[in-house]
Amino acid sequence: xxxSTIRSVAKYAGVSTATVSRALARxxxxxxxxxxxxxxxxxxxxxxxxxxxxxxxxxxxxxxxxLVRDISNPFYLDxxxxxxxxxxxxxxxxxxxxxxxxxxxxxxxxxMVRRRQADGLILMxxxxxxxxxxxxxxxxxxxxxxxxxxxxxxxxxxxNRAAARQAVDHLIGLGHRRIAHLTGPMPExxxxxxxxxxxxxxxxxxxxxxxxxxxxxxxxxxxGRAGVAELLDRDVGFTALFASSDAMxxxxxxxxxxxxxxxxxxxxxxxxxxxxxxxxCNPPLTTIRQHRREIGSRAMELMxxxxxxxxxxxxxxxxxxxxxxxxxTRPTPRHLGNAPPPSEEAP
Amino acid sequence: xxxSTIRSVAKYAGVSTATVSRALARxxxxxxxxxxxxxxxxxxxxxxxxxxxxxxxxxxxxxxxxLVRDISNPFYLDxxxxxxxxxxxxxxxxxxxxxxxxxxxxxxxxxMVRRRQADGLILMxxxxxxxxxxxxxxxxxxxxxxxxxxxxxxxxxxxNRAAARQAVDHLIGLGHRRIAHLTGPMPExxxxxxxxxxxxxxxxxxxxxxxxxxxxxxxxxxxGRAGVAELLDRDVGFTALFASSDAMxxxxxxxxxxxxxxxxxxxxxxxxxxxxxxxxCNPPLTTIRQHRREIGSRAMELMxxxxxxxxxxxxxxxxxxxxxxxxxTRPTPRHLGNAPPPSEEAP
DNA sequence: CTGTTAGCGCCTTCAT
DNA sequence: ATGAAGGCGCTAACAG
Numbered sequence: 001x002x003x004s005t006i007r008s009v010a011k012y013a014g015v016s017t018a019t020v021s022r023a024l025a026r027x028x029x030x031x032x033x034x035x036x037x038x039x040x041x042x043x044x045x046x047x048x049x050x051x052x053x054x055x056x057x058x059x060x061x062x063x064x065x066x067l068v069r070d071i072s073n074p075f076y077l078d079x080x081x082x083x084x085x086x087x088x089x090x091x092x093x094x095x096x097x098x099x100x101x102x103x104x105x106x107x108x109x110x111x112m113v114r115r116r117q118a119d120g121l122i123l124m125x126x127x128x129x130x131x132x133x134x135x136x137x138x139x140x141x142x143x144x145x146x147x148x149x150x151x152x153x154x155x156x157x158x159x160n161r162a163a164a165r166q167a168v169d170h171l172i173g174l175g176h177r178r179i180a181h182l183t184g185p186m187p188e189x190x191x192x193x194x195x196x197x198x199x200x201x202x203x204x205x206x207x208x209x210x211x212x213x214x215x216x217x218x219x220x221x222x223x224g225r226a227g228v229a230e231l232l233d234r235d236v237g238f239t240a241l242f243a244s245s246d247a248m249x250x251x252x253x254x255x256x257x258x259x260x261x262x263x264x265x266x267x268x269x270x271x272x273x274x275x276x277x278x279x280x281c282n283p284p285l286t287t288i289r290q291h292r293r294e295i296g297s298r299a300m301e302l303m304x305x306x307x308x309x310x311x312x313x314x315x316x317x318x319x320x321x322x323x324x325x326x327x328x329t330r331p332t333p334r335h336l337g338n339a340p341p342p343s344e345e346a347p
Numbered sequence: 348x349x350x351s352t353i354r355s356v357a358k359y360a361g362v363s364t365a366t367v368s369r370a371l372a373r374x375x376x377x378x379x380x381x382x383x384x385x386x387x388x389x390x391x392x393x394x395x396x397x398x399x400x401x402x403x404x405x406x407x408x409x410x411x412x413x414l415v416r417d418i419s420n421p422f423y424l425d426x427x428x429x430x431x432x433x434x435x436x437x438x439x440x441x442x443x444x445x446x447x448x449x450x451x452x453x454x455x456x457x458x459m460v461r462r463r464q465a466d467g468l469i470l471m472x473x474x475x476x477x478x479x480x481x482x483x484x485x486x487x488x489x490x491x492x493x494x495x496x497x498x499x500x501x502x503x504x505x506x507n508r509a510a511a512r513q514a515v516d517h518l519i520g521l522g523h524r525r526i527a528h529l530t531g532p533m534p535e536x537x538x539x540x541x542x543x544x545x546x547x548x549x550x551x552x553x554x555x556x557x558x559x560x561x562x563x564x565x566x567x568x569x570x571g572r573a574g575v576a577e578l579l580d581r582d583v584g585f586t587a588l589f590a591s592s593d594a595m596x597x598x599x600x601x602x603x604x605x606x607x608x609x610x611x612x613x614x615x616x617x618x619x620x621x622x623x624x625x626x627x628c629n630p631p632l633t634t635i636r637q638h639r640r641e642i643g644s645r646a647m648e649l650m651x652x653x654x655x656x657x658x659x660x661x662x663x664x665x666x667x668x669x670x671x672x673x674x675x676t677r678p679t680p681r682h683l684g685n686a687p688p689p690s691e692e693a694p
Numbered sequence: 695c696t697g698t699t700a701g702c703g704c705c706t707t708c709a710t
Numbered sequence: 711a712t713g714a715a716g717g718c719g720c721t722a723a724c725a726g
Contacts, residue, residue: 005718005719006719007719015697016696017719017720018696018697018698018722019696020720021720022721025721029695030695030696031695034695034696048458048461048462049462049720050462050718050720051459051463051464052399052403052408052464052718052719052720053403053702053720053721054720055399056399056400056403056703056704056718057701057720058702058720058721059702061399071424071427071431072424077419078419080418080443081418081445093442093459094442094443095442096441096442098428098431112398115396115397116399117398221627254629257629280568280597280601280624280628281627281628281629282628352702352703353704353705354703354704362712363713364703364704364713364714365706365714366711368704368706369711376711377712378711378712396704397704399702399703400702400704403702403703404703404704404705405704
């Protein structure tokens with residue numbers, strides 16, 4: 001590893017260290033001739049500036065931490081990509097942290113920022129340690145995807161309620177009226193929003209909500225399976241199912257099949273997320289797409305503005321979602337009545 | 348954000364800065380009384396050591412870069428987890444980089460290490476820029492999963508040949524003799540190794556290899572689909588298929604179904620990786636499991652040893668794989684002859 | 695435009 | 711066991 005410093009370069013080029021620094025940082029702040037001399041010296045000595053010294057001196061690491069709830073979830077990969085692209089372009093680096101669903105680990109990462117291991121924190125975990133430092137000591141934070149009610153932190157999210165509503169409206173448009181819902185973990189803002197959208201969709205169509213059609217899940221595949229099992233055991237009739245996550249939707253489809261129901265012939269299914277599983281599963285899943293890349297880059301943009309000293313702290317950005325029609329939904333079977341013209345179909 | 352420094356703490360506690368530093372770094376190097384005074388001052392002033400200053404002074408960032416070939420691939424998530432866990436426990440941080448299948452970006456990350464943005468680089472990309480710095484200027488590097496022939500760099504991998512052999516032996520054990528192979532991109536060491544294992548398995552069973560049964564893919568799902576299409580169009584008979592990646596295996600299954608072949612009734616399929624798709628696909632995929640977490644943590648362990656100044660540079664570690672029996676393989680149909688007792692079955 | 699001069703915050707000899 | 715002092719490598723005033 002190299003050891004030449006700005007000082008050796010200065011000596012070699014016959015200029016001062018300040019000039020070297022300038023020639024490198026703001027080339028047009030020095031005369032072309034000197035610049036050339038410096039550059040030649042840099043090349044000759046194979047000089048590489050010591051980033052640690054620079055950052056220390058500038059009191060900025062140009063690094064942000066992206067902390068996710070659980071890194072096993074590939075959902076976060078695209079978010080990361082969005083964050084990283086925007087960060088990289090602006091000269092920032094991204095450190096990805098895994099909270100492992102554990103709030104104390106969030107505190108740990110917060111501490112890293114306070115120690116100036118990083119300039120800011122992009123949080124995608126549904127909670128903060130209760131002993132949160134108060135505003136003056138609170139480092140720059142942007143919350144994405146999740147909600148942290150108390151603190152008035154800048155946030156990037158989707159409109160969960162409206163998104164769920166889209167899913168349900170689609171099902172209703174296909175003629176379904178007995179629509180079940182697999183929710184996420186329930187006191188959580190995200191799950192509550194999606195459930196509210198489900199109810200709103202029914203209400204708008206004048207469909208009486210039936211509590212027996214609603215089962216609580218936890219976003220994971222197994223709970224989708226279990227949810228359908230419960231629904232079937234309850235023996236409530238339903239021709240469609242809206243799951244608050246793709247994983248649950250896939251679990252649900254597996255269980256439906258295992259119990260002899262065909263998808264979409266007997267039951268239409270809509271998921272949520274448009275995860276990587278959605279397209280490759282069989283049949284491909286109709287679902288609500290979250291534009292993850294965009295969520296990530298928006299969050300990073302916000303962070304950059306905050307770190308640049310612009311922006312009034314509390315901002316909120318809402319990223320659009322999109323209903324992706326694929327193979328798991330179709331009009332209700334004619335024998336159940338109200339069959340609409342068989343027009344809507346996935347590409 | 349806090350601004351108290353070691354100096355203010357020293358003044359408050361009525362000791363020198365050296366004592367504060369010692370009290371924090373090596374508590375038993377100072378008298379209990381002084382330690383208490385220092386700790387009280389730290390608490391009173393809400394002192395947080397400035398990591399940048401510490402690292403600058405110590406000339407170490409305690410950060411390593413994990414550079415992957417393409418971060419969209421969830422395969423790397425578990426590797427990351429393994430790396431991160433081991434790193435975290437040893438006081439290191441992990442910066443994840445995405446090479447986006449682009450060698451020039453590898454050079455960029457190498458440069459980051461040279462600039463001391465990080466202490467070392469864990470490489471999971473199949474190549475290095477040709478203008479690689481020579482040993483004195485070459486930063487600490489550990490290669491994982493992939494192979495970089497020229498440089499005698501420490502490496503953590505699996506035995507691709509032996510792993511593929513296991514897959515093929517399993518199929519042969521079930522009575523299959525017409526076994527097709529979907530390879531990875533072909534000049535690459537990894538793909539070549541797996542293909543060699545396939546051939547070795549056939550040879551050991553006295554089966555004549557048939558070039559018409561081999562199709563080149565690129566590890567991605569679409570190439571699995573295309574590969575099967577080609578196989579079917581060639582009209583070569585086969586009762587089993589070994590794909591060098593799970594994604595290709597799933598693509599293959601989709602295409603087989605689309606063309607009216609049932610899996611595993613008509614064709615048995617074995618994948619490679621045990622990716623997250625393997626378990627949730629339908630039926631669940633029999634495959635070769637790579638212990639990704641372990642590969643990651645081994646790589647990080649190696650890195651730590653190198654950074655600690657131990658370890659002679661060129662080391663190579665080989666992590667075991669495991670055949671995971673699930674639902675896509677079964678004995679050959681009796682009408683094709685040699686049907687073994689129907690014993691082997693997934694749990 | 696360029697050089698001189700101070701540190702950034704911490705750790706670490708070297709004395710005491 | 712503790713204090714005093716000198717940098718790590720660089721940038722940012724401030725003069726010239």
